[in-house]
Amino acid sequence: MRAPAASEIAAGEVLLSVENVSLSFGGVHALRDVSFDIRKSEVRAIIGPNGAGKTSMLNVINGFYHPQHGKITFKGKTRDAMRPSEAARGGIARTFQNVALFKGMSALDNIMAGRTLKMKRGFLWQLLRYGPALHEEIENRQRVEEIIDFLEIQAIRKVQVARLPYGLQKRVELGRALAMEPDLLLLDEPMAGMNLEEKEDMSRFIIDVNDHFGTTIALIEHDMGVVMDLSDRVVVLDHGVKIADGTPDEVKKDQAVIDAYLGVAH
Amino acid sequence: MAAEAGAQGHSGAQAQSDTFPKLLVRNARLFANRPALRHKDLGIWQTWSWARLLDEVRAYAVGLNRLGVRRGDSIAIVGANRPKIYASVMAAQTLGAIPVPVYADAVANELAYVLAHAEVKFAAVQDQEQVDKLLSISEQVPNLKTIVYDEPKGLREYDRANLRYIDEVIADGRAAMAADPKIAQWLDGEIAAGKGSDTSIILYTSGTTGQSKGVVLSAKGCINAACDTVAFDKLTDKDEALAYLPIAWVGDHYLNYAQQLIAGFCTACCETSDTAMQDLREIGPTFYFAPPRTFEAMLTRVMIRMEDASFIKRKLFHHFIGVARRHGEKILNGESVPLSGRFAYALGKILVYGPLKNVLGLSRVRVAYTAGEAIGPDLFSFYRSLGMNLKQLYGQTEAFLYVTAQPDGQIYSDTVGPAVPNVDIRIAENGEVLFKSPGQFVGYFKDEAKTREAMTADGYVKTGDAGFFDQKTGHLKIIDRAKDVGKLTDGTLFPPKYIENKLKFFPNIREAVAYGDRHDFVAAMINIDLTAVGSWAERNNVVYGSYQELAAQPLVYDMIAKNVEETNRALAADQTTAGAQIKRFLILHKELDADDGELTRTQKVRRGFIAERYAPLISALYDGSSEAAISTEVTFEDGRKGTMSATLKIRNVATTPPTVEKAA
Numbered sequence: 001m002r003a004p005a006a007s008e009i010a011a012g013e014v015l016l017s018v019e020n021v022s023l024s025f026g027g028v029h030a031l032r033d034v035s036f037d038i039r040k041s042e043v044r045a046i047i048g049p050n051g052a053g054k055t056s057m058l059n060v061i062n063g064f065y066h067p068q069h070g071k072i073t074f075k076g077k078t079r080d081a082m083r084p085s086e087a088a089r090g091g092i093a094r095t096f097q098n099v100a101l102f103k104g105m106s107a108l109d110n111i112m113a114g115r116t117l118k119m120k121r122g123f124l125w126q127l128l129r130y131g132p133a134l135h136e137e138i139e140n141r142q143r144v145e146e147i148i149d150f151l152e153i154q155a156i157r158k159v160q161v162a163r164l165p166y167g168l169q170k171r172v173e174l175g176r177a178l179a180m181e182p183d184l185l186l187l188d189e190p191m192a193g194m195n196l197e198e199k200e201d202m203s204r205f206i207i208d209v210n211d212h213f214g215t216t217i218a219l220i221e222h223d224m225g226v227v228m229d230l231s232d233r234v235v236v237l238d239h240g241v242k243i244a245d246g247t248p249d250e251v252k253k254d255q256a257v258i259d260a261y262l263g264v265a266h
Numbered sequence: 267m268a269a270e271a272g273a274q275g276h277s278g279a280q281a282q283s284d285t286f287p288k289l290l291v292r293n294a295r296l297f298a299n300r301p302a303l304r305h306k307d308l309g310i311w312q313t314w315s316w317a318r319l320l321d322e323v324r325a326y327a328v329g330l331n332r333l334g335v336r337r338g339d340s341i342a343i344v345g346a347n348r349p350k351i352y353a354s355v356m357a358a359q360t361l362g363a364i365p366v367p368v369y370a371d372a373v374a375n376e377l378a379y380v381l382a383h384a385e386v387k388f389a390a391v392q393d394q395e396q397v398d399k400l401l402s403i404s405e406q407v408p409n410l411k412t413i414v415y416d417e418p419k420g421l422r423e424y425d426r427a428n429l430r431y432i433d434e435v436i437a438d439g440r441a442a443m444a445a446d447p448k449i450a451q452w453l454d455g456e457i458a459a460g461k462g463s464d465t466s467i468i469l470y471t472s473g474t475t476g477q478s479k480g481v482v483l484s485a486k487g488c489i490n491a492a493c494d495t496v497a498f499d500k501l502t503d504k505d506e507a508l509a510y511l512p513i514a515w516v517g518d519h520y521l522n523y524a525q526q527l528i529a530g531f532c533t534a535c536c537e538t539s540d541t542a543m544q545d546l547r548e549i550g551p552t553f554y555f556a557p558p559r560t561f562e563a564m565l566t567r568v569m570i571r572m573e574d575a576s577f578i579k580r581k582l583f584h585h586f587i588g589v590a591r592r593h594g595e596k597i598l599n600g601e602s603v604p605l606s607g608r609f610a611y612a613l614g615k616i617l618v619y620g621p622l623k624n625v626l627g628l629s630r631v632r633v634a635y636t637a638g639e640a641i642g643p644d645l646f647s648f649y650r651s652l653g654m655n656l657k658q659l660y661g662q663t664e665a666f667l668y669v670t671a672q673p674d675g676q677i678y679s680d681t682v683g684p685a686v687p688n689v690d691i692r693i694a695e696n697g698e699v700l701f702k703s704p705g706q707f708v709g710y711f712k713d714e715a716k717t718r719e720a721m722t723a724d725g726y727v728k729t730g731d732a733g734f735f736d737q738k739t740g741h742l743k744i745i746d747r748a749k750d751v752g753k754l755t756d757g758t759l760f761p762p763k764y765i766e767n768k769l770k771f772f773p774n775i776r777e778a779v780a781y782g783d784r785h786d787f788v789a790a791m792i793n794i795d796l797t798a799v800g801s802w803a804e805r806n807n808v809v810y811g812s813y814q815e816l817a818a819q820p821l822v823y824d825m826i827a828k829n830v831e832e833t834n835r836a837l838a839a840d841q842t843t844a845g846a847q848i849k850r851f852l853i854l855h856k857e858l859d860a861d862d863g864e865l866t867r868t869q870k871v872r873r874g875f876i877a878e879r880y881a882p883l884i885s886a887l888y889d890g891s892s893e894a895a896i897s898t899e900v901t902f903e904d905g906r907k908g909t910m911s912a913t914l915k916i917r918n919v920a921t922t923p924p925t926v927e928k929a930a
Contacts (some may be wrong), residue, residue, distance in 0.1 A: 083792060109429050141309075142308060145308035145309040146828060148308075148309070150419065152538070154306075154309075154537050154538050154540070154541050155538060155540035155541045155544070158311065178427060196902070197902070197904075200904065204420070207420075208419060211420065211423065212419065212420070212422070225638075
């Protein structure tokens with residue numbers, strides 16, 4: 001009954017596929033008959049002009065929106081609707097276009113929050129902070145510290161996130177998503193509003209995550225330079241319709257893409 | 267028991283151990299399980315005992331030897347203060363190879379120069395960033411064969427042919443030693459074969475005056491110099507220091523390596539360079555060195571936080587800081603203080619000084635030093651009044667750090683102390699300070715001409731600094747670089763650094779560059795301190811988006827003008843400097859930066875270079891115009907370049923007539 005774990009899917013095999021998905025809000029068609037797949041261990045970019053349906057697509061993938069048509073197959077299991085909590089349990093983590101952290105908590109606590117699903121002990125045990133619950137906390141803290149080390153945010157470990165600059169908040173958010181040890185990581189504009197140096201740092205972290213943990217990544221990004229450098233394959237949406245799909249080089253040469261997007265942006 | 271052994275160890279050190287590897291062997295025997303190095307890994311402090319350190323270094327040395335490292339080879343060391351970076355230095359020395367530490371933040375070109383000049387064959391580096399940098403300059407460093415690295419992150423896909431993970435090198439060495447007991451014997455032989463006259467390390471100067479030079483230091487010289495100062499400050503294996511300064515700087519090699527190995531104390535490596543202040547608090551070192559700017563930044567932070575504190579806390583703080591200013595230093599110096607003063611100070615210690623020092627991580631400090639730049643008298647006495655034994659020293663790479671140091675109880679903010687034991691100081695006719703010391707350098711690497719230039723005929727080293735012995739205290743006073751002391755057109759003495767330091771003592775001013783040599787009057791270019799002025803702007807509803815915008819604010823100009831006027835008043839008080847008052851100044855549109863070549867890697871201003879780069883500003887300062895346009899090239903951290911242009915305002919400031927007051 002159980003869906004195969006991500007580890008049972010070899011790198012390069014299809015991890016998630018989206019088939020003929022359509023989503024509309026009243027008369028607005030956010031997505032129209034979109035199909036594509038994400039293969040294990042790749043960096044997959046979803047690009048397109050404003051209002052193309054990119055964020056809607058991510059919301060469909062992690063179960064926040066329920067498409068009217070089409071199906072989604074994740075780790076070999078097909079379903080047409082699931083709750084975000086199920087998606088999280090299934091191994092999908094994400095970051096948001098507008099940072100969504102617990103502003104009053106420290107960077108460390110925020111990333112610890114990402115481990116919630118890995119903690120098995122109940123509320124009372126954790127309240128006692130004794131025996132197995134303590135053991136579990138130490139184990140999870142260790143994982144969190146590895147992420148802090150990985151993202152080089154040791155200096156802000158105990159700083160309340162509301163006091164951090166935007167670029168660092170984005171990094172903490174990535175840390176929280178990583179803490180879930182996801183099979184599929186969805187990044188919604190990880191570099192929006194960053195300066196050049198922050199963008200380069202973030203690009204390096206995304207490559208490192210993909211390289212080091214073998215995490216499959218689907219990202220939405222506006223900076224074409226970043227997209228072309230980072231991703232293995234790119235899917236292009238325009239007005240909710242898929243207009244191109246392929247390697248960055250193929251997409252760059254595609255006339256429909258140039259007309260819809262690159263021709264205007266560059 | 268360990269302390270006893272330690273004390274015996276010192277006296278014996280000079281006799282038997284003439285190289286650092288021999289000292290390491292001695293320490294592993296004497297201090298065995300006492301801590302040698304600490305490092306924060308995944309948020310938890312991990313400790314390496316002396317025995318473990320020796321074990322790791324031996325295996326590492328064998329591993330390096332199997333990679334081809336031989337006696338006399340030079341090895342570049344590039345990275346932050348981490349146990350395996352220090353172990354790399356030790357492992358290299360164990361094999362009789364020569365470590366060449368390089369500033370980790372050096373851009374690729376600077377790195378290429380040093381590595382090529384030192385003919386390095388190997389490099390031990392911290393992480394991917396440094397590996398990338400080395401690979402990018404590999405054509406300019408043809409001798410470089412193998413790079414070993416400490417942090418594997420991001421390096422998995424790299425070509426492994428000439429790249430090794432340090433842990434693998436150590437494991438390889440350990441396996442080899444286990445398989446063949448003769449290797450351990452061979453290694454003992456290598457350690458014993460090291461001589462005191464061998465080159466222990468080559469430290470490249472930061473390049474305050476042009477291209478950096480490789481200062482060759484002998485093992486015997488290093489050890490003798492460090493033995494003297496360990497005894498001078500009574501350092502033992504019970505002490506603990508925090509390593510956070512660049513490893514390529516003589517100070518770090520002296521304080522956290524040479525003195526550590528001789529005294530047997532524990533060096534704690536900061537987690538990252540950004541966490542140094544938190545690590546300071548967690549470790550609570552007993553022996554602490556920081557340049558004046560670190561103490562200044564610490565004080566600025568405290569003052570800003572106190573401004574935001576509640577009314578009662580603020581009152582309490584200011585009241586007891588006042589008490590400390592009146593009595594603190596006297597108590598520390600053992601002078602007489604009225605009983606009421608002692609009582610108030612004791613109360614302050616419980617309520618303010620103790621908690622404050624604890625927050626800063628300075629509660630356990632027994633000996634603290636500052637050097638490198640002049641320290642503001644207010645700043646200096648602030649820390650001393652809290653009961654911290656802060657002292658000054660004067661030294662340079664060519665001396666293996668110490669030339670002078672203040673002994674306990676003889677502390678003045680404007681002197682650097684008398685010569686340390688076994689050091690001989692002489693003042694040349696032109697005012698230049700000359701010295702002869704046990705730790706003095708052998709010569710500049712591959713540069714006979716410069717070596718000869720830096721020495722007198724009778725073997726004294728020219729420091730290049732102008733100074734004199736204070737009549738009253740007998741301490742040395744340093745005024746400026748000998749060649750920088752200039753004259754105005756009317757013949758008035760112009761010591762630029764002296765003036766710049768007076769300006770920098772104001773919290774709002776981060777950096778200042780004074781000009782006046784062969785000009786009619788003194789003019790200054792100023793960098794504001796973004797933390798202090800930014801906090802002021804926030805409290806006064808001054809809106810700004812960047813450093814450039816804040817620096818151009820008329821209100822900021824007003825504030826800085828007041829500081830300059832006050833500086834003029836101070837200059838007017840002394841007859842020799844009264845003529846060198848600042849008549850005009852401007853605030854620069856960007857912060858001076860080492861990446862742009864405006865500062866050295868040790869953050870000293872390069873006046874000549876700045877004069878060239880900002881030539882239009884200098885001419886505007888002297889031609890009476892009220893503003894000047896400037897466009898400069900800036901270098902980003904990744905080496906790309908961009909331009910920055912601005913129109914800067916120039917202000918005139920009032921000068922004070924010379925006030926040669928008689929003591930009232």
